[in-house]
Amino acid sequence: MRLGALGHSSIAWRRVLPTVARVPGLDLVAVAGRTPRKAARFAEHFGCAAEEDGEALLARPDVDAVYISTPTSQHHVWAERALNAGKHVLVEKPIGVDAREAEELCELAEKQGLVLRENFMFLHHTQHEFAAKLAASGRLGRLASFQASFSIPPLPKDDIRYDPDLGGGALLDVGVYPLRAASLLLGPELRVAGASLRTRPDGLDLAGQVLLVSGTGVLAELSFGFEHAYASAYTLWSDRARLTVTRAFTPPPGLRPEVILEEQDHEERFSLPACDQLAACLHEFTESARHGGPAREHRPAGAVATMELVDAVRARAVEVPVPDPGEAGADTAGQGNE
Template identity: 70%
Template sequence: MEVAVTGAEERPVRLGALGTSSIAWRRVLPTVVRTPELRLTAVAGRSEARSRRFAERFGCAAETDAAALLDRPDIDAVYISTPTGLHRRFAEQALRAGKHVLVEKPVGVDAAEARALCALAAERGLVLRENFMFPHHPQHAHVRDLMDTGRLGRPASFRAAFCVPPLSKDDIRYDARLGGGALLDVGVYPLRAASLLLGPGLEVAGATLRVRAEDGLDLSGQVLLVSPSGVLAELSFGFEHAYASSYTVWGDRARVTVTRAFTPPPAHQPLVVLEEQDREERLLLPAADQLQLLLEAFARQVRAGGAGAAESGVRAEAVAAMELVDAVRATARCVAVE
């Protein structure tokens, strides 16, 4: 049963936070509290002390557990920032409680989990969105426009990388039981970027994963995709590199590179480099807070309800993304490293 948020468009969507993660503390909840379309009502985490700490900082109530938070009638939607391996469990509970859901990416650990949650959201008429921020940044629409207007000519290749240095040894992203691994944490970004710019129907032509010898957890990888029109995409990701967050679309007339593709800070002015045979154009675009844009879009959709073609499209994209992840796993040659 859907929680109604009709009758007063000016009323903010009342949000509950389920999970007391680092990203919730550093980035998401500070943005929520300064977004007029949302109001943070309550938070519940893995310990009462941690929940109280969050509640004191963000000016909301602290609940003892997920069940208590989901039982609150003054919550319209839930933001879930638990470890990836728990996304399906808590998103399902929230949807069954009649709450719209914004869940940290990815929506689940595989396509089966994504399909199950998307089907439940559709059945209940509720919004289900992943907290994939980067597609909301206007710099990608600028690149898309360059492609659509023929400035690049006919695209032939796409290259993308999202890599970060090794994490602290106790980081949950190194815990396979909680949905850890580089593919689900950073690999999904270049996969999504390829889909965003090359369209649906991508197929995995090859993949390699460097995996931890002791348990097979993927630490980094490379993927080769091919689009229905024959564009080749080379993707790199991992926890074993100096930081990289970029992509290039290369056509027969020019190529364009986004230098800070996935995690630009809100005040960052994106640099898009357009290279032609005898000239280079460096375009400095306006800064934008991609998270706030995502949150505003989520709030608008909650007010509009979870039905309709737009929501069906979003759910289809989420499932297709996880089908690519499954295909990478099935295709990959794994190389064990100590």
């Protein structure tokens, strides 16, 4: 499958496009973005053509699918244009800025008979299937609560995630991970029971906490933000044990993840095989597009459900005013996400 890349993001440069080169059946043929200079740099580095803008990229007959890594506020408009141009779409998370945008894109992809995927890499890691199966086996007992966190240190002051006009903010950047993990492990019937967001004077959220209730009555506590030391984990807590996934969202490809089971008088650590979650994500996208339809029907529905939770968090959140990060040492480089 011939791929075009739209956007000059750090994640495209560091992770996605180098991995594209290693995935069988996927060929990067062209790149485009907001500036020709960056497009030329990407093209030279990855050995492909450079287009002057996104419209030129979408007009290429040798592009079957498009990977979109523009700022979040532009995900919807470019994914819509790509689908209307007859291209399959892999778009960086989140799929849009709200549930309306997510639903519109999913409906358009279905209408066009095209594959639409949100680049949530962690969904493709085998450690989550292991955790879910262990919980379903009955060894944990009756599940009572779920806790998840994804936080990174303050970002450089000029990072686009501090720009509200570009779809910045912690909720859309890192908060969607624990929300999606809750849906994955607790089921789709989640409702927001409470939320709080630490927000700047311009309304940009820097950190937050969310309380969820599942359809079976499991309570979930989620935390996220740009103000903490790095954390990326979740815990399933039942009446018999606690099961913790220690590197839930951004494990390196070569890492053998460790899942920890804590019982009253016993602790067991499961060392699992390494898994390249990005390569698995790209492979699933490629195979779905090549065989004419979604291989996992829940993925588009999951994107809409996650954004519905985002909308509910915004509606319910108690906002706690905080100063601009520039006044609090934001020149310290953050570790970033995937």
